[in-house]
Amino acid sequence: MLFPVMLKSDSGYSFLICLSFILLLASACSPTRKVEKRGGYLLNRNVIKTDQPGISTYDLANFAQPKPNRKFLGLFRQRVWIYDAFSGKRDSKFRRWVRGRIGAAPVLLDSALVDNSLIPMKVYLNNKGYFNAYVTRSIRFRGAKASVEYLTHTQTPFKFGHISYSIKDDSIRFFVEKLKAGTLLKSGLQYDAYLMGDERERITRELKDLGYYAFMRDYIFFEVDTSSTDRTANLNIVIKNVRSSSTAIKDSVTEVSHQRYYINNVYINTNLRGQSADTLIVFDTIAYFRQQDSSGRQNPDFFLIFREKLRIRPVALARSVFIQPGEPFSQKEINLTYNRLQNMSLTRYVSVNVVPVKLEGRDLHSKVSLLDCEIKLVRSKVNMFSLEAEGTNSGGFIGMGGSFNFHNRNIFRGAEILRLKLHGAFEIQPSLNVGGDQGEALFNSNEFGFQTAIDFPRIVSPFRFTRPVESTRSKTSVALGFNSQNKVEYLRYITSVSVGYEWNSSLTTRHIFSPLDISSISINRDSVFTEYLTGLNDPKLLTQYTDHLIMALKYSYVFNNQNLMARKNFFYFRINLESAGNVLNLVSNLSNAKKDENGDYTLFGIRYAQYLRSDFDFRYYRPLTENQKVVYRAALGIGVPYGNSSSLPFEKGFFAGGSNGLRGWPVRSLGPGSYIANDSVSYENIGDIWIEANLEYRFPIYSFVKGALFTDAGNVWLLKKNEDFPEGEFSFNHFLPSLAFDAGFGFRFDFSFFIFRIDGGVPLYDPGKISDDRWISLRKFQIKNINWNFGIGFPF
Numbered sequence: 001m002l003f004p005v006m007l008k009s010d011s012g013y014s015f016l017i018c019l020s021f022i023l024l025l026a027s028a029c030s031p032t033r034k035v036e037k038r039g040g041y042l043l044n045r046n047v048i049k050t051d052q053p054g055i056s057t058y059d060l061a062n063f064a065q066p067k068p069n070r071k072f073l074g075l076f077r078q079r080v081w082i083y084d085a086f087s088g089k090r091d092s093k094f095r096r097w098v099r100g101r102i103g104a105a106p107v108l109l110d111s112a113l114v115d116n117s118l119i120p121m122k123v124y125l126n127n128k129g130y131f132n133a134y135v136t137r138s139i140r141f142r143g144a145k146a147s148v149e150y151l152t153h154t155q156t157p158f159k160f161g162h163i164s165y166s167i168k169d170d171s172i173r174f175f176v177e178k179l180k181a182g183t184l185l186k187s188g189l190q191y192d193a194y195l196m197g198d199e200r201e202r203i204t205r206e207l208k209d210l211g212y213y214a215f216m217r218d219y220i221f222f223e224v225d226t227s228s229t230d231r232t233a234n235l236n237i238v239i240k241n242v243r244s245s246s247t248a249i250k251d252s253v254t255e256v257s258h259q260r261y262y263i264n265n266v267y268i269n270t271n272l273r274g275q276s277a278d279t280l281i282v283f284d285t286i287a288y289f290r291q292q293d294s295s296g297r298q299n300p301d302f303f304l305i306f307r308e309k310l311r312i313r314p315v316a317l318a319r320s321v322f323i324q325p326g327e328p329f330s331q332k333e334i335n336l337t338y339n340r341l342q343n344m345s346l347t348r349y350v351s352v353n354v355v356p357v358k359l360e361g362r363d364l365h366s367k368v369s370l371l372d373c374e375i376k377l378v379r380s381k382v383n384m385f386s387l388e389a390e391g392t393n394s395g396g397f398i399g400m401g402g403s404f405n406f407h408n409r410n411i412f413r414g415a416e417i418l419r420l421k422l423h424g425a426f427e428i429q430p431s432l433n434v435g436g437d438q439g440e441a442l443f444n445s446n447e448f449g450f451q452t453a454i455d456f457p458r459i460v461s462p463f464r465f466t467r468p469v470e471s472t473r474s475k476t477s478v479a480l481g482f483n484s485q486n487k488v489e490y491l492r493y494i495t496s497v498s499v500g501y502e503w504n505s506s507l508t509t510r511h512i513f514s515p516l517d518i519s520s521i522s523i524n525r526d527s528v529f530t531e532y533l534t535g536l537n538d539p540k541l542l543t544q545y546t547d548h549l550i551m552a553l554k555y556s557y558v559f560n561n562q563n564l565m566a567r568k569n570f571f572y573f574r575i576n577l578e579s580a581g582n583v584l585n586l587v588s589n590l591s592n593a594k595k596d597e598n599g600d601y602t603l604f605g606i607r608y609a610q611y612l613r614s615d616f617d618f619r620y621y622r623p624l625t626e627n628q629k630v631v632y633r634a635a636l637g638i639g640v641p642y643g644n645s646s647s648l649p650f651e652k653g654f655f656a657g658g659s660n661g662l663r664g665w666p667v668r669s670l671g672p673g674s675y676i677a678n679d680s681v682s683y684e685n686i687g688d689i690w691i692e693a694n695l696e697y698r699f700p701i702y703s704f705v706k707g708a709l710f711t712d713a714g715n716v717w718l719l720k721k722n723e724d725f726p727e728g729e730f731s732f733n734h735f736l737p738s739l740a741f742d743a744g745f746g747f748r749f750d751f752s753f754f755i756f757r758i759d760g761g762v763p764l765y766d767p768g769k770i771s772d773d774r775w776i777s778l779r780k781f782q783i784k785n786i787n788w789n790f791g792i793g794f795p796f
Contacts, residue, residue: 040109041108041109041145042106042109042145042146043067043068043069043107043108043109043145043146044146045068045147045148046061046064046067046068046147046148047148047149047150048060048061048064049149049150049151050151051151052130052152054157055125055128055130055154060152063120063124064121064148064150065110065113065116066108066114068107069107072699077104079103080104082098082099082102082104083104083105083106086098086103101703102702109139109146109148114137114139114148117137118136118150122134125154126193127192127194128191128192128193129157129190129191130152130157131155131226132155133154133155135150135151136153137150157190157191158190158191158231158232159187159190159231159232159233160185160187160188160189160190160191160232160233161228161235162187162234162235163185163186163187163234163235163236164235164237165238166223166236166237167238167239168239168240168241168255168257169239169241169257170257171257171260172239173239175207175210176203176239182202182206184199185235196235199237200217200222203220204216204220205331208331209331209332209333210328210330211260211328211329211330212259212261212329213259213261213329213371214242219240219241220238221237221238221239222236222237222238223235223238240255241255241256241258242256242257242259244256259369260368260369261329261354261368261369261371262329262368262370263324263325263326263327263328263354263371263373264325264357264370264371265303265325265372266301266302266303266323266324266372266375267302267305267372267374268303268304268317268321268375268377269305269376269377270317270379271306271308284306284310285303285304285305285306286303287302288301288302288303288318289301290318300325301318302317302318302321302325302375304317311379311413312413312414312415313413313414315414316414316457319340320340320344320457321337321341321375322336322337323337323352323373329354329371334352334373337352338350338352341375341377343457343473344415345380345407345409345457346382346409346410346415347377347378347380348378348379349378350375350376351374351376352373353374353376355372355373355374356369356370356371357369357370357371357372380409382408382409382410383406383407383409384406384407384409385404385405385406386404386405387402387403387405388402388404388405389401400426401423401424401426402423402424402425403421403422403423404421404423405419405421406419407420414457415457416454416456417455417457418453418454419451419452419453420451420452421450421452422450423447423448423450424447424449425446425447425448427447444488445485445486447484447485447486448484449481449483449484450481451480451481452479452480452481453477453478453479453480454478454479455476456475456476456477456478457474457475458474459474460476461476461501473504474501474503475503476500477499477502479497479499479500480496480497481495482494482495483496488526489529490523490524490525490526491524492521492524493522493523494519494520494521494522494651495519495520496517496518497516498514498517499514499515499516499517500512500517500554508559508560508561510557510558510560511556511557512554512556512558513555514552514553515553516551517554518550518551519550519552519651520549520606521549521550521651522547523545523546523547529545533545536724537723538722540647540722540724543646544647544648544649544650544686545650546607548607548608548649549603549604549606549608550581550608550649550651550652551580551584552578552579552580554577555576555577555578556576556577558572558573558574559571559572559573559574560572560573562621568623569621570621571619571620571621572618572619572621573616573617573618574617575615575616575617576614576615576616577613577614578613578614579611580608580610580613580652581609581610581643581644582610582643584644585601585608585644588601588644600644608644609641609645609652610641610642610643610644610645611639611641611642611645612639612640613638613648613652615637615638615654615690616635616637618634619632619633620633627699627700628697628700629697629698630695630697630698631695631696631697631698632694633692633694633695633796634693634694635691635693635714636690636691636692637654637689637690637691638688638689639653639654639688639689640688641688648686648688650684653716654686654688654689654716655684655685655686655687655690656690656714656716656740657669659757659759659790659791659795660791660795661712662712662713662715662740662761663710663742663744663759663787663789664740664741664743664744664761664762664764664787665761665787666787668685668686669685670716670740671685671687671715671716671728671767671768672686672687672715672717672725672728672729673687673717673718673725673727673730673731673738673767674727674738674767675725675726676726676769676770677768685716687717688716689717689718689719689730690714690717691714691715691717691739692713692714693712693714694710694711694712694713695710695712696795696796697709701747704749704750704751705748705750706747706749707747708745708746708747709745709746710743710744710745710746710761711741711743711744712742712743712761713739713740714739714740715738715740715767717729718730738767739765739767740763740766740768741763741765742764743761743762744761744762746759746760754792755792755793755794756791756792757789757790757793757794757795758788758790759788759789759791759795760787760788760789761786761789762776762786762787763776763785764776
């Protein structure tokens, strides 16, 4: 994205001089000069050209060897420059360390490796249906640099023709016929050996879930017939039987059908103290039945092995165990059981294994075998205490704080989690300049509170859910909290209580539903601040700083198809829906409740808010290489007050700026719209409409230090005109002039367990200034114009 920049003649001239100097310095330090002395050619790049549009140049480029040194931002090879800068006659241990850890030796052209790259490229093309294809290469020299160009030579690719099956085992044939609907191989598709491998894995996985515990992919073969003249490849999928040696006849090999395995017994050991059997002491075993079975089944659902005292109720384990006696073996159920048990906060180590049951006198040709399932658990400590000290950046106000945390991971002996947090913070808050006593203290704002919650590892509801919902990871949370915020101009108390549900309906989809979310906000304003608010033309700001009650219903839908094992594009999408005050307003109208002196309905003497609010967040992640990525983000939100409210509560308003938004501005300092703020009075600026777009390029610098270049655009607006915020309302005619733009750079320190982030954003276009001063001027630019943001994790 390009942004126009106002350049005075002298500033533009200075900029060109600086740019020329940088380019001259880069060329003077070019590694090419060093390469000339070594007597080789620096490999500049590998270029892949295809003679047909359907061939992936990305896949072919992975086979090209050697690979040139990476360029920083596509401009210069900084690691090679460092390597050469610390090379020379005078060598030392430090110089060797810099060359080995920070620098990188220049990659020189190697014709032998280039020629060897042609072989895997040819194999790849044949696997993609381009039979009898070949690849040629050519090398272009420019000074001491060399570029290699690869060119494919192919014909029209083969397509899949008739697909048939040859299966001797009747049971396997029956199941494969039922599984045909999900096949990846279809007549008419381009021939793809990699897709055939995926189909082999799919059939193997499906059969394992149907009880064929010992089935392996090696039993599946493909017979390919390319003798047809219409460039089609007919497939015959062969599934062979098990080859077994006969003990009766020496050196005799017979074929037997694949055995289908059923679960015999399930054993859960909750007292594993390590992997050594010597430390395992068993005192008791109980059998657990989920429900009485009228069919006369003898085997219980599982045997629970414990010692001393049973510290978790069997029903809690039963919700996470999906392996049932008498059912066919299923690898899917094994994995699901492992994941659910591993995700329980009470467990530190989980192993799920199956062991074949030896049956005496069993017929070799029997198609049924039994498995015992052994589940071993190592419990975590039930009670956990922690003290935390932290630097805070709450609402853009820098400060310091601390907290005391207590967790009980098994409060009701059902793996429920009790969470208790006591926290406090002191902050440096700039005054709104409309009241309050700053005093002489550096930390003029403080915040204290507590939060307590109980998380149930299941859906707790009067309604009964079907197994598909129960088999997904789910959670019910009941929370209570209190928070005291002592600001310069006011003192605010927030009491909250909520009930929420969270569950996954698939591997990529998550739902969050809160049928009850109540917050009571009490505000004690400074007298001067109150006088200022009452003197405004519009009471909107006054209502946001008065006592109010929020009784909301919330729902969030989250989709994320990220695959950590594959370097592919993926996206993230989240939509939040929220409604408040409708039930209370309905009750007030039906009961003919009286209104207060301001014409509002109240509950226990407190005005309740009524509004609809929604926002969505879309992110698209595009990996360029293994360590480089481009991230696109678009977000939109709107809140509509109505009925008992004339404006959104302050807590529900949208804001711009900050470390996760428009990074060129401090949080809540931008907008609404093109409103020009009075320097003598500053607001915590919020709006009813929020639009934002971000673009970020992430790249490695050295080791755990990563870099980022970014640009952001967006703002917040009001739904209606407001005399106190002129030009702050949303208008399609003035939408573009009211958009703010920034750009900047950042550093990410990746410590594996967390990422510390520093972003410096520069406002390129500020709609909150007069028209002639909105675009950045390089002549007036100073380092202090950079807005620094600190955060944990990525911004999005």
